[in-house]
Amino acid sequence: MSNPLIRKLVYGAHLTDDDRAVLEKICRKTQWVPSNKDIITEGERPDNVHLVIDGFACRYKILPDGKRQIMAFLVPGDFCDLHVAILGEMDHTIGTGWGCQIVEIPRATIDELNQNHPRIMRALWWATLVDEGTLRSWLVSMGQRPADRHMAHLVCELLVRLQTVGYADADSFEFPLSQADIADTLGLSIVHVNRTLQELRGQNLINWKHKRIHIPDVKRLKVFADFDPKYLHLRQRGDASS
């Protein structure tokens, strides 16, 4: 129960007690990744699969001119490289600028799940398809939303995703990143992120202080950001459909 992976997968598939026990067992041996350390780098062919258990990690890419684009945030319950074996090698890097707790799962374990636990495997595919949906959503924000709404949208997404795994309460969550990280996520300059943030705070939409984001009126922020969580495909627990 205390396991963010299980808490998340429950939204994507029906898991039996046996399934949960298997997942619980897999996540037992966690290890700490220090700040500014990469978990996997571009070009690697990792043997083990990495899963974030606590803290934040991110997918990113650095261009020849030194610019960095962050392409995804990995929060507790998210896999880093579940399916690289199929692709061959990593086409981007995963790092943590803020330290995080992960587990390394041997590829053999995944193969075993594949053979004997189809329900779990389906849940894992659900998770990677949701990642893809999230990516599409980021692309839409990037292409069409102005800086303030883009940022607001990101905050809404993080709130919901963190709530799902029990790392956010109704209107706030811990957020250890810097404004520079957000700049590289939104494709903006640091200066502009700073000003946008002030504007959002001025409208009482987002309050970010002491590594914690607080949202005075969640509904208002969601309207402002035009946030619709459908792309996260969080089936209601108890939803009967396939």
Add this chain to the structure above:
Amino acid sequence: MSNPLIRKLVYGAHLTDDDRAVLEKICRKTQWVPSNKDIITEGERPDNVHLVIDGFACRYKILPDGKRQIMAFLVPGDFCDLHVAILGEMDHTIGTGWGCQIVEIPRATIDELNQNHPRIMRALWWATLVDEGTLRSWLVSMGQRPADRHMAHLVCELLVRLQTVGYADADSFEFPLSQADIADTLGLSIVHVNRTLQELRGQNLINWKHKRIHIPDVKRLKVFADFDPKYLHLRQRGDASS
């Protein structure tokens, strides 16, 4: 052999003659989708899986203010909605502004592949993971590249992808889209796309006339766009690794 799906999957997995025959058979009954018709719309739970066989389609989303963001181009050999069953419902729309040829594959056929043709199924997952990689690449371009290089990068990608399935020659391909479509893809205004295009032509990098894009010097364009096709994960045919 004449089948773009097979031509593409060959880059992602080793297929036996039997596998190819199965795929060949699946793609037999094509149908025509007229211009400006949607193939699947947001919220749908399609029974059949749709595969593009000829022409272009695209994934897109329309925001409340009417803006449209195109999130992917689907070219021959690309699936529209292979795995929606796992997600539940579509979180975006797929349409063709230009007409295309597709096949509808009954879900039962996919289930059958899943049970009896693991090699094919793995190849299909490879294709969806490549789609995800492409999405990440688009996000990087969107966030970090200026308009001209962004556009150049897109053209490089399309050249390579279309070559893969036999729909482009060494330095040109048919391209029926309008500048407005490109604008919605790159997140730019039509006017700016037009001016950027003129500039690229001025530098003799891209020549777009009569619904055909021609690239005078492919290598130069790739350098200009900082294009690295690794994210497409096109294993060399004959590559021995797993």
Add this chain to the structure above:
DNA sequence: CGCTGCCTTGACACGCCTCAACGAGCGTGG
């Protein structure tokens, strides 16, 4: 022949970027 859709051009406005400087907080070493 006259639509209509698409491309093109010019003028102007604005969002966001860059450069540059300064301040606040914090860990470290003297």
Add this chain to the structure above:
DNA sequence: CCACGCTCGTTGAGGCGTGTCAAGGCAGCG
């Protein structure tokens, strides 16, 4: 315990890339 040097956040000034509005040209087609 203070001084120092980080990193991070904040502010101002000016410039550029891109958007908007508006108008006209051209080709395709009924």
